Amino acid sequence: MTPIVSAKRNDKNKRWSQAIAFTIFKLMSYSVVAILILILGFIISKGIGVISWDFLTKAPEDGMTKGGIFPAIVGTLCLVAGSSLFSFPIGIMSGIYMNEYASGSKIATFIRIMTNNLSGVPSVVFGLFGMSLFVNTMKFGDSILAGSLTLGLLSLPLVIRTTEESLKAIENSYREGSLALGATKLQTIRKVVLPMAFPNIITGLILSIGRVSGETAPILFTVAAYFLPKLPTSIFDQVMALPYHLYVISTSGTDIEASRGIAYGTALVLIVIVLLVNILATSLRSYFSKKVKTN
């Protein structure tokens, strides 16, 4: 074959393999969307029938076969709030320390390795640890406090890493500009760097909220109750929670078949909460992004 003919055939091969590759990439991406739609569709179709105002605002009745899931909703919200109160300040301050004060140092590398390891610990192990330390040793008992602290520990690595990455993304030229005007490091962080990193940090915080609301194993050991007649009044109370509720009525309730609809309803509510939290995150993020540009 002459060089030109073999070159043309090579061209054709290249074009074919590109077309095939891109088609595969496209299919993979679409399949991810398809899976999400499948899951949502499944939960919505099976759970929507149960949703009603009563469902959302009343307590379970009749051994969980009727009534609502209000206490579980309240419980999940309490745990999310509690764990955030613990992990957000500590996580953000750690992230600031690691990137602004100790960047590149051995101690920062050490902390980062430890943090990564922490994020790899299975959540059920966190639950056991939480039970041992908070519930038993520190004698908090099965309580919102113990559950919040355990969940807080779980989400801490995520918050630290997000804060660190967000700060790292801010160009050094802004820090230099501020320091050259006689600002201290702390002033630079407070007035220039942190506001710029805020939108990304918020996104990370919201993601951690989403993760925490769905965790079942840690709360199994530290706070979750099968059924409570009253809403919690103190942080030492036990509480119901959506993921645990979902698990328990699907596998070991009084009448699993009859409760099945409620289980789907619970799953739907849980997904909607996470969805709402994500929407809130996105709007907060774009609000802060705009503010950063014009303030």
Added chain:
Amino acid sequence: MIFNSLGVVGRPITRKKMLTIEAKNVDFYYSDYHALKNINIEVEKNKVIALIGPSGCGKSTFLRILNRMNDLIPGTRMTGTVLVEGEDIYAPNVHVDELRKQVGMVFQKPNPFPKSIFENVAYGLRVNGIKDKEYIEQRVIESIKSAALWDEVKDKLKKSAFALSGGQQQRLCIARALAISPKVVLMDEPASALDPISTAKIEDLIYELKKDYTIIIVTHNMQQASRVSDKTGYFYLGEMIEFDDTTKIFTNPQQISTQNYVTGRFG
């Protein structure tokens, strides 16, 4: 016997005027790399000093020594003395942020904060604890006017600084540096990232600013150096080969290396 300003007994020292900046036997190292070798410079008040030389020869490094911005880089080391208005700025009890209020800097790439034009210029005043609203407003307007930017931004002070062009942003950065009334303004190739018209505006600006400030400017542009400066220092591979009146450097340099550089034979 005479006591000079440091209270040390010595022979009478006759100085024509107090030097704003003095560098004596300065050596600088980036870890093991010997970046500056035995630099000696005297800068008088209200003069413009240009530092020229090929890339990587230590001009910016030296500039950053003067406001201790090199402190931000780990592993750096300096020997020698640097005096600003007679005071050793590397003495152990020196507050670096105080120094930087006296010795300001404008960077090569404009770096305005993502804030409004007004807030950018007011930033230096605010971080130095000034709260008087009227004073801040007055200083901001004065500084923007000093930076030859007022006509272009006077009705959009609340708009984001990012809406300005590159040349305007750089003039904003100059205004920002001037707002805190420093004695010295260091400029690290301030016009190298800008178009010719902005460059010309900034050069005119430097000439005007000389009346109130002492300016040290690093530049690759030799025409610029000869246009705006009173004295010029030529850096080559970490050494300052020659430091003299600008007219002498460009018309009658003493060193061969200087002559080769200013006539464009290399670099």
